[in-house]
Amino acid sequence: MKIGVILPFSGPYAPYGEQISSGIKVYMKEHGDTVAGRKIEMIYKDDTGVAPEIDRRLAQELIVTEKVDMLAGFGMTPSALAVAPLATQSKRPMIVMNAGSATIPSRSPYIVRVSESLPQVTRPMAQWAAKHGVKKVYTLVADYAPGIDTEKAFTKTFEDLGGTIIGSVRVPVTNTDFSSYMQKIKDEKPDAVFMFLPPGPATISFVKSYKERGLRKAGIQMFGTHDLTEETLIDALGDGVIGTITSGYYSAAHDSDLNRKFVKEYKAMFGPDAKINFMSATGYDGMAAIYAVLEKTGGKTDDGDKLMQAFKGLSFESPRGPVTIDAETRDMTQNIYLREVKRVDGQLANVEFDKVANVKAQP
Numbered sequence: 001m002k003i004g005v006i007l008p009f010s011g012p013y014a015p016y017g018e019q020i021s022s023g024i025k026v027y028m029k030e031h032g033d034t035v036a037g038r039k040i041e042m043i044y045k046d047d048t049g050v051a052p053e054i055d056r057r058l059a060q061e062l063i064v065t066e067k068v069d070m071l072a073g074f075g076m077t078p079s080a081l082a083v084a085p086l087a088t089q090s091k092r093p094m095i096v097m098n099a100g101s102a103t104i105p106s107r108s109p110y111i112v113r114v115s116e117s118l119p120q121v122t123r124p125m126a127q128w129a130a131k132h133g134v135k136k137v138y139t140l141v142a143d144y145a146p147g148i149d150t151e152k153a154f155t156k157t158f159e160d161l162g163g164t165i166i167g168s169v170r171v172p173v174t175n176t177d178f179s180s181y182m183q184k185i186k187d188e189k190p191d192a193v194f195m196f197l198p199p200g201p202a203t204i205s206f207v208k209s210y211k212e213r214g215l216r217k218a219g220i221q222m223f224g225t226h227d228l229t230e231e232t233l234i235d236a237l238g239d240g241v242i243g244t245i246t247s248g249y250y251s252a253a254h255d256s257d258l259n260r261k262f263v264k265e266y267k268a269m270f271g272p273d274a275k276i277n278f279m280s281a282t283g284y285d286g287m288a289a290i291y292a293v294l295e296k297t298g299g300k301t302d303d304g305d306k307l308m309q310a311f312k313g314l315s316f317e318s319p320r321g322p323v324t325i326d327a328e329t330r331d332m333t334q335n336i337y338l339r340e341v342k343r344v345d346g347q348l349a350n351v352e353f354d355k356v357a358n359v360k361a362q363p
């Protein structure tokens, strides 16, 4: 039984590949590499980041040459969108482990997503802001599907609750200089800036400009989805992000026995300083879903439709909390947590303080 995993392992988004594959490896260490009598072989491929033509070629090779039973991974939305038609053609399940644009599961009946839909994590952030005295927000997002999804979801939810969006800007995904944007935002005097950038070097320069241009001093709050303060970046963002509120489905500081076990095992495998973020959790959960499906089909993988049927409605306990793969949308129904950056035992951490329970991915 072969699973082809396509992820960025090089380039600015290389940490996505590392985090997700590490989560996969922790699951396989805990549960063994044989399920329902089938030995599982993982084949990892590097798509280098936003490079849909590479994704297409790698998926084609995995299907035709390697004869994989399933495809998995997909760090970025353009990767998942590029491969969706190949999942349909080959009738192979495609387990999306990060890419978050809302429309992805609708692009193929063979897609199941174990991460998030960006509007799902964004709406609770907008609700929290509206309830806590924030009246005027300026949005800044990366100009590609996930950024546009978050901008729209934040704007609609916030305006429906009486808030005002006083400005919005979409920046190229490759942009790494935010100083002029920050100056403009500061001049507009919002109560807060809401941002979405795919986590990476750009996030670090965004936060740096926020500070250097004096937005923090001016009392302009900074909000985002969990992407803003995820655990591989948080130390580089520094003490300046203490107090920052974000919304997300997983924090390494999540208070549950299963999460403590996950964190412990992860550090045992990858070292005491290993970073664990939401991508680590989605890699782990993707394998949990695959193992559960194989148990259900008695290890049979020849019928893609039967495999998909087995994914639908699957419920299990994840390090993030209880999750269900919604049978209709093939997206996760899960808790979305509000978190605040705090120093815990000397380390910066996203500490969950509230949650919206069982949020469906698609309204």
Ligand code: PHB
Pocket (backbone or CB within 6 Å): 075, 076, 077, 078, 098, 099, 100, 101, 146, 197, 198, 199, 227
């Ligand atoms: C995406 O491209 O869909 C994406 C990338 C990074 C994230 C979330 C979504 O953290």
